[in-house]
Amino acid sequence: MENYINFGDKDTRSGFGEGLTELGRSNPNIVALCADLLGSLKMQTFKDENPERFFQIGIAEANMIGIAAGLSIGGKIPFTGTFANFSTGRVYDQIRQSIAYSNKNVKICASHAGITLGEDGATHQILEDIGLMKMLPGMTVINTCDFNQTKLATIAISKFKGPVYLRFGRPKVPNFTDEKTNFEIGKGVVLKTGKDITVVATGHLVWEAIQAAEEMEKYKISVEVINIHTIKPLDNEIILKSVKKTGGIVSAEEHNYLGGLGESISGMLSKNHPTPQEYVAVNDTFGESGTPSQLMKKYGLDKETIINKIKKVIKRKI
Amino acid sequence: MPNHKILCDTIIQVRRDILRMVHKVNSGHPGGSLGCTEFLVSLFYEIMDFKLPFNMNGKNEDLFFLSNGHISPVFYSVLARKGFFPLEELKTYRLIDSRLQGHPTNYEGLPGIRVASGSLGQGLSVSVGAALTKKLNKDSKTIFVLLGDGELQEGQNWEAIMYASANNVDNIIATIDVNGKQIDGSTDDVLSLGNLQMKFNSFGWEVINLEKGNNIDEIIKSLKYAKSKLGKGKPVVILMKTEMGNGVDFMMNTHAWHGIAPNDEQLKNALKQNSVTLGDF
Numbered sequence: 078m079e080n081y082i083n084f085g086d087k088d089t090r091s092g093f094g095e096g097l098t099e100l101g102r103s104n105p106n107i108v109a110l111c112a113d114l115l116g117s118l119k120m121q122t123f124k125d126e127n128p129e130r131f132f133q134i135g136i137a138e139a140n141m142i143g144i145a146a147g148l149s150i151g152g153k154i155p156f157t158g159t160f161a162n163f164s165t166g167r168v169y170d171q172i173r174q175s176i177a178y179s180n181k182n183v184k185i186c187a188s189h190a191g192i193t194l195g196e197d198g199a200t201h202q203i204l205e206d207i208g209l210m211k212m213l214p215g216m217t218v219i220n221t222c223d224f225n226q227t228k229l230a231t232i233a234i235s236k237f238k239g240p241v242y243l244r245f246g247r248p249k250v251p252n253f254t255d256e257k258t259n260f261e262i263g264k265g266v267v268l269k270t271g272k273d274i275t276v277v278a279t280g281h282l283v284w285e286a287i288q289a290a291e292e293m294e295k296y297k298i299s300v301e302v303i304n305i306h307t308i309k310p311l312d313n314e315i316i317l318k319s320v321k322k323t324g325g326i327v328s329a330e331e332h333n334y335l336g337g338l339g340e341s342i343s344g345m346l347s348k349n350h351p352t353p354q355e356y357v358a359v360n361d362t363f364g365e366s367g368t369p370s371q372l373m374k375k376y377g378l379d380k381e382t383i384i385n386k387i388k389k390v391i392k393r394k395i
Numbered sequence: 396m397p398n399h400k401i402l403c404d405t406i407i408q409v410r411r412d413i414l415r416m417v418h419k420v421n422s423g424h425p426g427g428s429l430g431c432t433e434f435l436v437s438l439f440y441e442i443m444d445f446k447l448p449f450n451m452n453g454k455n456e457d458l459f460f461l462s463n464g465h466i467s468p469v470f471y472s473v474l475a476r477k478g479f480f481p482l483e484e485l486k487t488y489r490l491i492d493s494r495l496q497g498h499p500t501n502y503e504g505l506p507g508i509r510v511a512s513g514s515l516g517q518g519l520s521v522s523v524g525a526a527l528t529k530k531l532n533k534d535s536k537t538i539f540v541l542l543g544d545g546e547l548q549e550g551q552n553w554e555a556i557m558y559a560s561a562n563n564v565d566n567i568i569a570t571i572d573v574n575g576k577q578i579d580g581s582t583d584d585v586l587s588l589g590n591l592q593m594k595f596n597s598f599g600w601e602v603i604n605l606e607k608g609n610n611i612d613e614i615i616k617s618l619k620y621a622k623s624k625l626g627k628g629k630p631v632v633i634l635m636k637t638e639m640g641n642g643v644d645f646m647m648n649t650h651a652w653h654g655i656a657p658n659d660e661q662l663k664n665a666l667k668q669n670s671v672t673l674g675d676f
C-alpha cells in the first residue's frame with residue numbers, strides 16, 4: 078500500500094503565489110489582478126517583479142472581473158485574486174456574462190475557500206462556490222489539495238485556454254503530493270489502490286481521506302483513495318473504474334453537500350453505475366468562527382467522519 | 396470633412412433596419428437604438444480605425460464596446476452595413492439558431508462583438524481592461540464604449556470610473572447616451588443621476604458635453620475633440636444628449652418605445668418618415 082509523507086505543513090495559497098511568480102518569469106502575457114488582498118493571496122512577489130503587469134483594483138470585485146475580461150482581449154492571460162466568497166457569489170453575474178458567456182481566458186483564483194479560513198466566520202467563508210462555478214457552461218473548476226498541487230495547477234491553467242475557477246485555502250495543511258508530477262486538468266489521481274470501498278476527495282479533505290484509509294487498514298478494510306482536483310470536467314472514467322471494483326463510494330469535500338463534488342459524482346453514477354454513496358460535506362448550513370481544526374471537526378470534515386461514512390457505505394453494500 | 400450624403404443616407408437606412416428588425420419579431424428595443432443611430436454611424440464611418448475580417452484581439456485597431464446591450468438592433472445594423480457579417484443575417488435577429496441574439500454576444504461567433512452585454516453596468520469595466528491591455532501591448536489605438544444613462548445606476552460603473560482616473564487610463568473614450576429615459580419612466584423619476592458633469596469631473600475624468608447628440612456634425616466634432624484629449628493622464632467621457640426614438644415622430648419624447656416593437660401600421664408610418672433606402676435587408 079502506498080504511503081504518503083507530510084513534507085511539512087504549508088498553505089495552498091502560497092502554492093498559488095509561487096506558481097504565479099514562476100508564470101510571471103516565464104510568460105510575459107500573464108497579468109494579475111487583486112482586490113486589496115495582496116498579502117492574503119501571496120501575490121507580492123509577482124507584483125514586485127512585474128509591476129506593470131499587476132493591477133491593484135481596490136475593494137471592487139465586480140470591476141476586477143470586468144477588467145480581467147477586458148485584459149484578455151488582446152492576448153493577456155489574467156489571474157484574479159481574492160477570497161473565494163468575493164471571487165464567486167459577490168460577482169456571479171459579472172463572471173457569468175463577461176467571462177463565461179463571453180468565453181474569456183480568465184483564471185479566477187480564490188483563496189480562503191471553505192470553512193477553514195476560520196475565525197473570520199461565515200461572512201468570509203463560502204461553502205457554495207463550487208456549485209456556483211460548476212453550473213456555469215464552459216467553466217473549469219479546480220480545487221487543489223496541498224501546496225505542491227496548487228503550484229502545479231496554477232501553472233497548468235495558464236496553458237489551458239478558457240475560463241477557470243481555481244479554489245484553494247488559507248490554513249497550513251500537510252504538503253504531500255509529488256512536486257514533480259504532471260498536473261493534468263480533468264484527470265483524477267489514484268493515491269491509494271483498494272478493493273473494498275472508494276473514497277473520492279478534493280481539497281483539504283484529501284489528506285484526511287488518506288489518514289482514514291490508513292486507519293481502516295487496521296480493520297482489514299482496503300480503501301481506494303482518489304484525489305479529484307478537477308471537479309469540472311469530472312473524471313468519470315477513474316471513478317467508474319474504481320466503483321465497479323469496490324461497489325461503494327464516499328465523497329469528501331469542504332463544501333455544502335448541495336452543489337459540490339459529491340453531487341456531481343452521484344449524478345454521474347446514477348446514470349452510469351448506481352452505487353451506494355455517503356457524503357462527507359457540510360450539511361446545508363453556514364459556518365462560524367473557530368480554528369480550522371475545530372471547524373473541521375464540528376462540521377464533520379475530518380478523518381473520523383470519513384471513517385464513519387466508510388462503515389456506513391460498507392453496511393449498505395450488503 | 397465627412398461625406399454628408401453617405402452618412403445621412405446610412406442613418407436613414409440604419410433606422411429602417413432597426414424598425415424592420417424589431418417589427419419582424421415583435422420584440423426588441425427601438426427607442427434607444429434610434430437615439431444612438433447618428434452616434435454609431437458617425438463612430439464606425441468617420442472615427443474608428445478597424446480592420447476586416449474581424450479579429451477578437453483587435454491589436455492595433457480601435458475597439459468599440461456596447462455596454463447597454465439592449466440597443467443591439469442599431470449595433471447589428473451598423474456592423475452589417477460596414478461588412479462585419481452579411482446584411483441578410485439581419486433577418487435572423489432574435490430568431491432561433493441566430494448569431495444575432497436579443498442582446499449582443501460573441502458566444503455564437505458574431506463578428507464585431509467582443510464581449511456579451513445586456514446585464515447592465517459591466518461594459519465600462521471590460522473596456523478599461525481592454526484599454527490596459529492596449530497600453531501593455533504598446534498599442535496606441537483607442538477604446539470606445541457606449542453606456543446608457545439609466546445604466547449608471549449600476550454601482551459597478553462607479554468602481555470603473557474611479558479606477559480609470561486613479562490609474563490614468565487615458566486611452567478610453569466613454570460616451571453616455573443621456574436620453575433621460577429608462578423602462579419605468581424618466582431617469583429623474585426612477586433614480587435621479589444628479590449632475591453627471593460634476594460627478595465625472597470630481598471622479599477625475601475629462602468631461603465633454605455634447606448637447607446635440609443626434610447631429611452628426613456635432614457628434615463627429617465631439618469625438619474628434621475627445622481624441623485630442625487622450626494621452627493626457629485622464630479618461631475621457633462624452634455626455635451625449637440624445638432623443639430616444641429619434642427620426643420617428645411618434646417614438647420621440649416618450650419612454651414608451653424603450654422595449655416594444657411597432658405594429659404593421661406603425662411600421663408603415665415610421666418607414667414613410669425614413670423613405671431613402673440603400674437597399675433593405
